[in-house]
Amino acid sequence: MLEPVLQIKDVIFQNIEYPSFEIQKGNMVVFYGESGSGKSTLFKLLNATETVSAGEILYYGQPLEFQPTLELRKKILLVSQMVYLFGGSIADNFRIFYEYREEALPSLEKMRKYLSACCIDFPPDTSCVNLSGGERQRVFVAIGLSFLPDVLLLDEPTAALDEWTATCLIENVSKVCKEKGITLLVITHDLHTVEKFADVKIELQKARRS
Amino acid sequence: MQEVVELQIGQFALIYLLLLIVLFVMRKCRIHQTKLLFVASIRMTVQLVLAGLILTYIFEYPHPIFTVLYFVVMTGFAIHRVLSKNKGLNRRFQWAIACSLTVSGLFVLVFFIVVVVGESIFNPQYVIPIGGMIMGNAMTGMTLGIKTFQESFQGQRSKIEALLNFGVSPKKILLPHVNQSLETALLPTLNSMVGMGIVSLPGMMTGQILSGTLPMTSIFYQIAIMIAMCTVVCVSVFGALYFGYQSLYNEKNQILLFQKDQGLR
Numbered sequence: 420m421l422e423p424v425l426q427i428k429d430v431i432f433q434n435i436e437y438p439s440f441e442i443q444k445g446n447m448v449v450f451y452g453e454s455g456s457g458k459s460t461l462f463k464l465l466n467a468t469e470t471v472s473a474g475e476i477l478y479y480g481q482p483l484e485f486q487p488t489l490e491l492r493k494k495i496l497l498v499s500q501m502v503y504l505f506g507g508s509i510a511d512n513f514r515i516f517y518e519y520r521e522e523a524l525p526s527l528e529k530m531r532k533y534l535s536a537c538c539i540d541f542p543p544d545t546s547c548v549n550l551s552g553g554e555r556q557r558v559f560v561a562i563g564l565s566f567l568p569d570v571l572l573l574d575e576p577t578a579a580l581d582e583w584t585a586t587c588l589i590e591n592v593s594k595v596c597k598e599k600g601i602t603l604l605v606i607t608h609d610l611h612t613v614e615k616f617a618d619v620k621i622e623l624q625k626a627r628r629s
Numbered sequence: 630m631q632e633v634v635e636l637q638i639g640q641f642a643l644i645y646l647l648l649l650i651v652l653f654v655m656r657k658c659r660i661h662q663t664k665l666l667f668v669a670s671i672r673m674t675v676q677l678v679l680a681g682l683i684l685t686y687i688f689e690y691p692h693p694i695f696t697v698l699y700f701v702v703m704t705g706f707a708i709h710r711v712l713s714k715n716k717g718l719n720r721r722f723q724w725a726i727a728c729s730l731t732v733s734g735l736f737v738l739v740f741f742i743v744v745v746v747g748e749s750i751f752n753p754q755y756v757i758p759i760g761g762m763i764m765g766n767a768m769t770g771m772t773l774g775i776k777t778f779q780e781s782f783q784g785q786r787s788k789i790e791a792l793l794n795f796g797v798s799p800k801k802i803l804l805p806h807v808n809q810s811l812e813t814a815l816l817p818t819l820n821s822m823v824g825m826g827i828v829s830l831p832g833m834m835t836g837q838i839l840s841g842t843l844p845m846t847s848i849f850y851q852i853a854i855m856i857a858m859c860t861v862v863c864v865s866v867f868g869a870l871y872f873g874y875q876s877l878y879n880e881k882n883q884i885l886l887f888q889k890d891q892g893l894r
Contacts, residue, residue, distance in 0.1 A: 468793055468883055488882040493796035503791035519797045559791075566795070 422480055424570060424602050425465065425495075430474035432460055437474075440621060442570075447593050447603040451610045452623035458606045459500070461623070462572045465604070466497040493520070496568035500575040502552075502559045509534065509558055510543035516562050525565055536595045537561040538587040553579040557588060564592060570602045577609050585612045645670070684757065693751035700738075700760050704731050707768035715775045719885070721876035722869075729868030730771060734764050737861040745853055762833065762854055763861050766818065770862030771869060774814030778870055781806045782877075782886070789884065799878035807870045814866040818859050825855065 423441035430437040435457035442448055450458050463469040464476060467488045476483045483491065505515045510530060517524045525533075530543045537557040550558065556579050564571060573592070577585035589605070593616045596603040607613045614620055648670060655663055687695045708727045712718070718726070738760050742748050748755050782789070785806070792802045825831060826848075833854055837847035878884050 466794060467881060468790075470881065470883070484881075489796050489798055491796075492794065492882075496796065497794040499790060499794055501787040501790055503787040505788075516792075516795060519792055519801065520795060563795070 423477075424479065426477040426480075427461075428475050428477070430461075430464065430476060431472050432457065432464060432469065433472055435460060437461060437623070438621075439474075442602060442604070442619070444602055445597065445600050446618040447596065447605065447616060448619045448621060449610065449613050449617040450604065450606045450621050450623060451608070453625060456623040456625050458623055459574050462497050462499075462574055462604070462606065465570070465572060466492050466495045468492070468497070493566070494569040495572065496563055496566055496570070497572040498560050498563035498574065498576065500578060502556050504547045504550075504555055504559060506548065508544045508546050509539075509541065512547060512558065513543070513562055513565070520566070522566075529565065530561075533561040533565040533595075534558065536564065536591040538584055538591060551579075553581075553584065556580070557584075560588070560592065564595060567599055568601065570604065571596060573603070573605045575606055575608065577607060577612060582609075582612055585609060589613050589616050684753075687753045687757070691751075691753050696751045696753045696756050699753070699757050700735075700764075703760060703764045704734060707734075707764045707771075710768055711771045711775065714772045715779060717779070718775070718873070719876055722873040725872035725876065726771065726775065726869040729865045729872065730764070730767055733861050733865035733868060734760070734767050737857050737864070738763055741853065741857050758833075759854065759857075763857055766858040767861045767865045770814045770818065770866050773817070774810045774866035774870060775873075777813040778806055778810035778874070781809060793882075793884060799882055799884055800875075803874045803877065807874050810870055811863070811866050815859070815863055818855075818862050822855055822859065825851070831855075 421444060424444045425442040426439075427437055427441075428439050430439075437457065450461065452458060460469060464471055465483075467483055467486075470484070478486065478491070478495065504512050507515075510527065513530050514524055527543055534541070534543065534557075537560050539554060539557050539561060541554075547555065547558065556576065560573060560576050563573075571592075576588060576592075580588060589612065593603055595601070605613060605617075610620070648666065651666060652663060654660075655666065683699075687699070708730055711726055711730070712723055715726075738756065739750055741759055741763070742752070742755050743750050746755060750756065782803075789802050793799065821831075831851055834847045834851040837850060838844055877886060
């Protein structure tokens with residue numbers, strides 16, 4: 420059996436205790452559970468913007484803490500629910516995020532492909548100023564997806580979407596991830612829409628340490 | 630040149646009558662700051678009279694220790710003002726501000742007095758007024774620069790988080806905020822340089838002309854002090870922000886303010 424991409428072993432962060440589990444390469448894993456169960460925090464721990472208080476997280480068998488964090492975040496990329504887009508057009512946003520990452524900008528054709536995968540059918544020169552909350556969120560996911568990380572973490576990607584668009588987004592993104600061998604981890608409150616595409620579902624509970 | 634008219638106490642007190650006009654306008658416009666006007670006038674008077682008495686004593690009995698002490702108190706007060714106007718900074722950032730203000734203020738002051746004027750660095754007649762202007766401007770520039778940095782840092786949290794999550798280094802994310810804050814801190818000084826001599830005759834020059842100094846001499850001093858102020862604001866704010874912003878992230882490239890266990894400190 421292949422080595423898991425991620426192993427979470429006895430992880431504790433402050434007063435949140437996580438169950439131990441493993442994630443296999445190329446799987447789509449859905450995390451759900453009540454508010455305050457530490458779902459978003461788990462994603463921050465996975466891409467090393469927070470550090471575990473106890474226990475360890477292994478990435479291909481290597482503890483996260485011994486890996487160069489910036490490289491790691493490019494491989495385990497988190498698209499948080501706090502959406503940020505710069506002013507200007509969608510294409511400008513691709514350009515700015517790619518400049519920050521010092522990577523070559525994808526062609527307009529590729530941008531269209533990723534936008535379409537996120538159920539955005541506007542041309543890349545559309546201004547971001549007039550986009551709705553849900554559209555902004557999908558553009559943000561499209562930019563994250565376009566970096567083709569090894570593990571893509573989507574925190575509540577369907578929060579501002581109606582059921583049809585949410586289904587379209589998750590179906591398309593999971594399809595692209597399967598094609599590219601990207602392991603996809605999704606946090607959702609909308610399990611009904613997302614679970615049919617998931618390989619694994621993990622429920623997080625408020626397991627507080629006294 | 631005429632000698633300056635010595636102000637007698639009775640004559641001098643007449644100037645306070647102008648405050649009655651301010652009071653009248655404030656009442657008419659329902660600006661409820663009469664208490665502040667009163668406190669500010671009293672504080673200014675008491676503080677300046679005290680400074681006058683201390684300066685009279687120091688000029689009569691000049692001793693290096695007095696000059697040094699005066700500079701130390703001035704610098705300490707400037708640091709205290711900047712820190713009290715910018716709460717919520719971590720200890721390292723506070724140290725960066727304190728060291729930067731002290732080192733840059735001292736450097737510009739020594740350069741001005743020893744190299745340009747050619748006087749002793751312990752001469753109170755030069756060190757105290759020039760040091761005061763330098764530290765005062767450094768304090769104002771620093772307060773503005775740090776405040777701008779804090780506001781842009783906190784206001785653009787979602788941008789910073791998004792970039793951090795995408796694997797961009799904190800240095801690359803925060804440096805534009807440093808540059809923008811430095812620019813904001815410098816603008817008032819640069820703008821006042823643009824209008825100088827046309828819009829206003831600055832205070833130092835006015836004072837020198839009133840006391841009988843030749844206009845050209847006082848203009849040279851004014852130009853020198855403006856350049857000194859511009860330099861001290863630039864160097865001190867740059868130093869504080871450059872060394873300070875590095876205290877906002879750790880070796881794991883985590884931004885400390887965003888970490889749940891760090892709070893604002």
